[in-house]
Amino acid sequence: MPVSIPQVRAFVATVDAGSFTSAATALGVGQSAVSHAVAGFEREVGGPVVRRGGAAVPTALGERLLAHARQVLASVDGLEAVVRPATARGTVRLAAVPTVCQGLLPRLRELWSVTLPDVDVQVYEGDDDEMAEWLEGGTVDAAVLVDPTPVPEGGVVVARDEMAAVVRRDHPLADTAAMTLDDLHEDGLVAGGGGCEHQIERMHELAGQPFRWAHRVREMSTMFGMIQRGEGVSIVPSLGRVMLPEDLVMLPVAPRYERTLVLSGPSTRAWHPLAQALVDAV
Structure with a gap:
């Protein structure tokens, strides 16, 4: 099947950008080039792959x-990076x-801007469960994984x-040294914000208590x-302290619990050389 790399790249860029025009801008080519490439891809695979007439979302x-x-x-990007000059x-x-995007990546990106000045780090924000899927599926080249077991080979x-x-500043226990899970459940636990429900x-589990919540949300802003x-x-x-509104405060929780953040490339395919460069710089 004579599918070409430019056709595949145009298809993915169109889906990611949401339109042929935005995909053309991202790829640095004209819109007609993207349209022709996607149309050629569709001829080779035997059917439409992108819906027209609105947002460019993928068909079934x-x-x-x-x-x-x-x-x-x-894989192609990794191959090209290998055969480029060593820089x-x-x-x-x-x-x-x-x-991590809010509280850790700014510091890492400052480091990379000095040690890897010619590398552009594009950030994709998602939940814990999406990290490994995106990494192994090729959506991203590297990820900061939360509590991976085991730590991927080569990860740091x-x-x-x-x-x-997190409680209101006027909460009766806002001045205590630490809050317990029982303290939190008295007010009703809002779980799930920011993708840290596993933690x-x-x-x-470690405290020997059933996991229960009063509310379950997805976004930290909610x-x-x-x-x-x-x-x-x-x-x-x-x-998440950097995201906290002024009328809320953070307090330690007893017993303490830490999560481990690991920068890594994929486990099931070769690493992109620039992913290795990020790890080496850290």
Whole structure:
């Protein structure tokens, strides 16, 4: 099947950008070039892969091909990086959870801007469960994994981050040295914000308590809003302190629990050389 790399790249760029125009800008080519490449790809695979007339979302066929297309491009990009000159240069895609994007990546990117000035680090934000999937599927080249077991070969620990309670500044226990899980459950635990539910569940397991919650949300902004309105309290990684509204405070939780953050490339395919460069620089 004579599918070409430019066709695959145009297909993935169109899906990621949401339109042919934005994909053309990202690829640095004209819109007609992207349209022709996607149309050629569709002829070769036997059907439409992108819906027209609105946002460029993948069709059912496109969904089946997308993961394979990403893996192809990840391998091609890795091959090209190997045969380029030794100087680290190009774009590397890095995934991380929200608290890492806010609390840790700014420092890492400052380091990389000095040690790898010709490398552009593109950040993809997602939940814990998405990190390994994106990494192994080729959506990203590297990721900051949370509590990976075992630590991937070649990965490096970049931080250990203590879990902390979040309450309103006027909470009766806001001045205590630490809060217990029982203290938190008295006000109603808001769980899940920022993708750290696994860590909260593990804390309950180690304390011999059932994992229970009053509310279960996805976004940290939703969780913080509920706490501000007095609808509950929560537990988040201490890296999330930079995201905290002024009327909320963080307190230690007893017993203590730390999560381990590991910068790594994929386990099931060869690493992109620039992913290795990020790890080596750290």
